[in-house]
Amino acid sequence: MDLKAKREQKLREIVKFAYQNSPAFKKRLDDAGLKPDDIKTIEDLEKIPLIRKDNLVEIQGQNPPFGGLLAVPPQNLKRIFQSPGPIYDPQGEEEDYWNWKEPLLAAGFTRDDIVINTFSYHLSPAGIMFDEGLRSIGATVVPTGVGNTELQVRIINDLGVTGFIGTPSFLMTLLKKSEELGLKFTINKAFVTAEPFTPSQRITFEEHGIKAFQGYGTADVGAIAFECEYHEGMHVIENLILEIVDPSTGKQLLPGEVGEVIVTLFNKTYPLIRFGTGDLSKLLEAPCKCGRETERIAGFMGRIGDAVKVRGMFIHPGQIAGVLKRYEILADFVAEVTREGERDFLKLQVETANIEEAEKLREELLSKLRDVLRVRVDTLEFVPLHSVKSEKKIIDKREWK
Numbered sequence: 001m002d003l004k005a006k007r008e009q010k011l012r013e014i015v016k017f018a019y020q021n022s023p024a025f026k027k028r029l030d031d032a033g034l035k036p037d038d039i040k041t042i043e044d045l046e047k048i049p050l051i052r053k054d055n056l057v058e059i060q061g062q063n064p065p066f067g068g069l070l071a072v073p074p075q076n077l078k079r080i081f082q083s084p085g086p087i088y089d090p091q092g093e094e095e096d097y098w099n100w101k102e103p104l105l106a107a108g109f110t111r112d113d114i115v116i117n118t119f120s121y122h123l124s125p126a127g128i129m130f131d132e133g134l135r136s137i138g139a140t141v142v143p144t145g146v147g148n149t150e151l152q153v154r155i156i157n158d159l160g161v162t163g164f165i166g167t168p169s170f171l172m173t174l175l176k177k178s179e180e181l182g183l184k185f186t187i188n189k190a191f192v193t194a195e196p197f198t199p200s201q202r203i204t205f206e207e208h209g210i211k212a213f214q215g216y217g218t219a220d221v222g223a224i225a226f227e228c229e230y231h232e233g234m235h236v237i238e239n240l241i242l243e244i245v246d247p248s249t250g251k252q253l254l255p256g257e258v259g260e261v262i263v264t265l266f267n268k269t270y271p272l273i274r275f276g277t278g279d280l281s282k283l284l285e286a287p288c289k290c291g292r293e294t295e296r297i298a299g300f301m302g303r304i305g306d307a308v309k310v311r312g313m314f315i316h317p318g319q320i321a322g323v324l325k326r327y328e329i330l331a332d333f334v335a336e337v338t339r340e341g342e343r344d345f346l347k348l349q350v351e352t353a354n355i356e357e358a359e360k361l362r363e364e365l366l367s368k369l370r371d372v373l374r375v376r377v378d379t380l381e382f383v384p385l386h387s388v389k390s391e392k393k394i395i396d397k398r399e400w401k
């Protein structure tokens with residue numbers, strides 16, 4: 001059986017299963033006048049209306065905690081995470097629940113590796129996701145989490161760490177810190193994600209003997225696509241269906257056409273079907289030199305909505321507005337994301353009728369914003385009323401070279 005036939009068999013199974021076990025999915029099919037038997041092929045998926053990551057907050061909020069999307073009792077879950085939004089992300093009992101094993105194997109990780117996993121291990125699922133993927137390969141994990149640069153380079157030196165999981169900019173930070181302290185940097189393979197990976201970063205890593213591979217995934221879905229040894233686009237993982245669609249009509253697009261990344265999962269815990277990530281990409285045409293059967297996408301090409309990723313975390317305008325609303329003297333705002341060297345900077349301008357009074361709130365406001373966004377605001381400016389002119393609430397000024 002070829003891959004398309006295998007996926008379509010799994011599709012028929014999951015549609016039947018989700019129709020019986022996920023009330024929200026049943027309602028979605030019923031409302032569209034569809035029966036599970038109407039969905040037999042990947043082309044048939046087009047008939048099902050999309051649900052979107054950007055609407056998950058609302059969907060879950062109306063029917064908490066999982067919006068009727070969960071197909072098992074919550075007691076059967078292994079873990080429950082909360083991503084910014086807030087969005088609740090369940091983890092089922094399945095081994096390698098988020099499918100990171102396939103991407104990590106392609107990146108050359110083996111059971112002989114000792115790996116620092118620098119994603120956060122609490123609230124958001126990123127840390128545990130990669131931990132489980134690494135463990136399913138048999139690699140040894142050092143759960144270092146975010147930050148603590150100096151401690152992390154000592155760990156690399158002391159343990160002879162060979163692998164890195166995290167953002168490319170943090171790997172760069174570690175590399176520089178290690179040179180500065182004159183420590184051994186034994187890492188020879190890296191799996192990077194959550195922000196764009198620039199050609200210049202790749203060259204620097206290669207100069208230091210580090211083979212770096214890029215992956216693409218989300219907190220809700222887990223792995224979506226990954227680079228093979230040719231680094232030309234990213235292969236879609238075998239264990240899901242990916243469509244690129246016109247975001248306004250939901251119709252499938254041809255290779256080369258830019259559209260929204262839509263995924264359908266086969267997992268029987270949280271069977272997200274036709275889930276719109278809000279990310280833009282396109283399918284690549286020719287088969288890959290590596291011989292994999294899976295289709296490739298060009299990687300992340302932007303967002304359809306307003307949410308912007310800063311230092312690996314999505315921030316939504318609604319989160320900032322929610323904090324400011326608690327203070328009567330604060331009004332409209334605009335945020336600006338820039339990049340200097342290897343780091344994202346977040347600047348926030350907040351309108352107020354009384355700048356002097358607002359200044360007294362500075363520390364409290366920064367701390368509340370940090371709690372909600374999980375990213376620090378680098379610069380906070382209070383400005384007079386009506387001085388914010390921008391339509392967009394978060395302006396992304398970064399250029400990825």
Ligand SMILES: [Zn+2]
Nearest residue numbers: 228288290292
């Ligand atoms: Zn390939």
